[in-house]
Amino acid sequence: MKLDEAKNKYIQTWGSLATSWGINKTMAQVHALLLVSIKPLSAEGIMETLKISRGNVNMNVRALIDWGIVSKEFVVGERKEFFVADKDIWELFKQITKERKKREIEPVLKVLEDLQKVDDNTEDGMQFKKVLTDLSSVTNTVNNILDNAIKADEHWLLSNFTKIIKK
Amino acid sequence: MKLDEAKNKYIQTWGSLATSWGINKTMAQVHALLLVSIKPLSAEGIMETLKISRGNVNMNVRALIDWGIVSKEFVVGERKEFFVADKDIWELFKQITKERKKREIEPVLKVLEDLQKVDDNTEDGMQFKKVLTDLSSVTNTVNNILDNAIKADEHWLLSNFTKIIKK
DNA sequence: CTAAACTTTCAATAATTATTGAAATAAAAA
DNA sequence: TTTTTATTTCAATAATTATTGAAAGTTTAG
Incomplete structure (x- = not known):
């Protein structure tokens, strides 16, 4: 080619x-x-x-x-x-992550927080709140991981991540 | 509400x-x-x-x-x-990750691999190959992290991830 | 200042993507 | 089997999103 x-x-x-x-x-x-x-x-x-x-x-x-x-x-x-x-690809990845986090994750957290205000103690209401809490929990986990990735150095991140997983 | x-x-x-x-x-x-x-x-x-x-x-x-x-x-x-x-949100996250990885990451790796075949040893060609290598490297890192996330348990993943980052 | 070079904006239009609804297909009941 | 009920498909259409191109705005040079 x-x-x-x-x-x-x-x-x-x-x-x-x-x-x-x-x-x-x-x-x-x-x-x-x-x-x-x-x-x-x-x-x-x-x-x-x-x-x-x-x-x-x-x-x-x-x-x-x-x-x-x-x-x-x-x-x-x-x-x-x-x-x-910018020719630094790791920097590129971090910038893209930062932007996508802003577009894709942060608005979700905002909405979920707002919905928690629902006032209903029936079983159905409780189940709905459980779904919201679970969604928040997972979204926050992802958000934290991305925050860390944005701060991290490429090789350090991968090697440590692999190490921790293989343990 | x-x-x-x-x-x-x-x-x-x-x-x-x-x-x-x-x-x-x-x-x-x-x-x-x-x-x-x-x-x-x-x-x-x-x-x-x-x-x-x-x-x-x-x-x-x-x-x-x-x-x-x-x-x-x-x-x-x-x-x-x-x-x-399925009401298990962590499972939901893992499924979505699996699908998005398939749609968003795997095709990238395929294309990058294919492009490495370029036959050109000018300085420009070398710089292009460097870009490809760097893109592959970052994409592979992301891919591995996602693979691990798909296999992981939520709390375990977050706590270990946070621990390693804070070190 | 005025003219020329360049950049931005945005209404009109094109291209893409999602949705409808009715016809075709499939499955179960009579 | 025939009839009824439910599902799938897909061409037509609607809705959304991207692109053009020309006019308006900006900046710099003379």
Whole structure:
């Protein structure tokens, strides 16, 4: 396989996988493109490579910047903005985890807490509260594990995790 | 807050949260309904409560059964099928993790492995391979952690995890 | 200041994904 | 067997989500 072909396949595949994670295709493709690009790219560069509109590039690049996985870079003698993706993949994972935790976990905890206020002492009510408590408990566990992963160092995390599990 | 109101809010909220996780709204609502229902529900029961069509109920109940988080139940003297959700939330979490791992992680590993075949020893090619290796490494780490979580017991997992992190 | 270069916004439209409902299929009762 | 009851399928349609492209807004250079 040729390099360009491989890079292209990576960009395309990333885009299609992303849709099954609730992440927009173009956002994933733009990130993939920047990740495998040797030099910073301008909006034009992205438009031409991915064959998408200016507006689309702008929106998705902003989203990537908001997620903290892409940043602006200035190129001497150029007026326009250029963009780069952070090449540290562990950092990337931590940022994505942080964002998904915010989108997927935190709202759940909020709702569950609110629902606990239900005032009903029938058997049915008790059973419902049990479900809520169990949901909170599991969600909190996951939340704590993610919090720790966000703080951890990759190799340290994996080796310790494996060690503890194998005990 | 009244019990019915709370249950309803739970069902609605779960549906809308699910869409931000790449899970279809109705599927999440049907699951939520079954989870807080004291008795098994038939397709009719689900249709009436959620005000959705028979076809929609059928498709989403099948999907929940495929995910292993809902099962059929027979009610004496009734010809139609009834459905229940497993009330063990930790089991639920493990099943969901297993499914999401299959959808979100495993295809990534496959693609990355395939792309490693790229034949290019320029500096650019090497940098690309480095990115692929790093992506594989992180993805494998996550995959292993999830595998272990799927096997683990809730309290044991959390307490050990917290312990190791605090060290 | 004005003009040119570049970025952002957002209404219109396209593409994707979910839902309906009725017809086809299947299973149980009469 | 035939009839009744229940389930599944899937083309048509609705709802949602993403994308375009042109106009408005911003910034920098002259």
